[in-house]
Amino acid sequence: MKKIHQFLLVAGFVFLGCLIWKIGADRIWNKLAVLGWGGLALFVTFEFLAEGIHTVGWSYCLSAPYRRLPWLLRFRIRMAGNAVNYLTPTGGLGGEVTKAAMLSSSHQGPEAISGVIVGRVCSGMAHLILVAAGSMIVVCRANLPPAAWAAMFVSGGVVAAGIVAFLLIQRHGQLGALIRWLASLKFAGAALQNFARQLTNVDEALKIFYRDRPRDLFRAVLWQMLGHSIGLLQIACFFYLLHHPVTVEAIATVWILGLWFDLLTFAVPLNMGTLEGGRMVAFQAVGLGAPTGLTFGIALRLAQLSCACFGLVNYATFPAVWRSPGQRHHSLDDAARHTLKAGP
Numbered sequence: 001m002k003k004i005h006q007f008l009l010v011a012g013f014v015f016l017g018c019l020i021w022k023i024g025a026d027r028i029w030n031k032l033a034v035l036g037w038g039g040l041a042l043f044v045t046f047e048f049l050a051e052g053i054h055t056v057g058w059s060y061c062l063s064a065p066y067r068r069l070p071w072l073l074r075f076r077i078r079m080a081g082n083a084v085n086y087l088t089p090t091g092g093l094g095g096e097v098t099k100a101a102m103l104s105s106s107h108q109g110p111e112a113i114s115g116v117i118v119g120r121v122c123s124g125m126a127h128l129i130l131v132a133a134g135s136m137i138v139v140c141r142a143n144l145p146p147a148a149w150a151a152m153f154v155s156g157g158v159v160a161a162g163i164v165a166f167l168l169i170q171r172h173g174q175l176g177a178l179i180r181w182l183a184s185l186k187f188a189g190a191a192l193q194n195f196a197r198q199l200t201n202v203d204e205a206l207k208i209f210y211r212d213r214p215r216d217l218f219r220a221v222l223w224q225m226l227g228h229s230i231g232l233l234q235i236a237c238f239f240y241l242l243h244h245p246v247t248v249e250a251i252a253t254v255w256i257l258g259l260w261f262d263l264l265t266f267a268v269p270l271n272m273g274t275l276e277g278g279r280m281v282a283f284q285a286v287g288l289g290a291p292t293g294l295t296f297g298i299a300l301r302l303a304q305l306s307c308a309c310f311g312l313v314n315y316a317t318f319p320a321v322w323r324s325p326g327q328r329h330h331s332l333d334d335a336a337r338h339t340l341k342a343g344p
Helices: 002-023 025-059 071-087 094-104 111-141 146-171 177-183 190-212 214-241 248-264 274-285 290-317 332-342
Strands: none
Touching: 025 071, 025 111, 025 214, 025 290, 071 094, 071 290, 094 111, 111 146, 111 190, 111 214, 111 248, 146 190, 146 248, 177 190, 190 214, 214 248, 214 290, 248 274, 274 290
């Protein structure tokens, strides 16, 4: 799996290089110069705003001990995990493990893992709902070849089925079913049996969440949808800074297409090449030009890299992560106080 992600990363770099070579680096630079440092700073601000909203949504997925942590602390944990997901070829899993470990440093229990898992599926559901709801706008507005539409709908259906299946597995507490079966066999060792017991505890925590907190699940998805919607402001701001008037329909179409491409290429490390290429196709599909789309993609890339760097700093300066397991049983108030003292 690691080799696959490394291949995808290299392929993304090559693809991005080809796009820049074909469009022309000078044309892209000229458009970025029009945006200026102020425009790029605004892009970064919108990106942080979206992550802050996503953090609120994630809070509804957490159990009481973790919800009592200060919002800033939860934001730092989320940003650190996202940075690991974004910058390492771990298929989006390394960052989730990081979040669970950082949460567990303040309070031990399976709810740390279940909260991260529920948060991941809520984000995916929100992403999927927005793409599905906006697909009618996209189909009516975007000019794409029939083969491209077919590929997008088929692959989108596969991803949607995967998200729904993952949700159902969690809901019925079957995340560790395979491991429990392997642990029941004669050749299973003590380590595997212990792992199976841990997964059983996580499954129980997941079942309790889906059974007892349907309103929190609904609220989490709504907040995640709001966080994704900040992309509309980024696109509108981009055109305003370029002094390029566009219709609301065109902005919405570009946004939905961008979300669609992101949904289909979530496994590519850093979304390398796919982020810029997807925006280029989206802009071209509504007649706004490939160079403009590629410029927007690069500006968005710079904003995401800024968030990732912030997340890495938070990971490096989060003191509880580096404590030994015997030292992690401190109170929630102590964890919050020491983390806030380290500063963002």
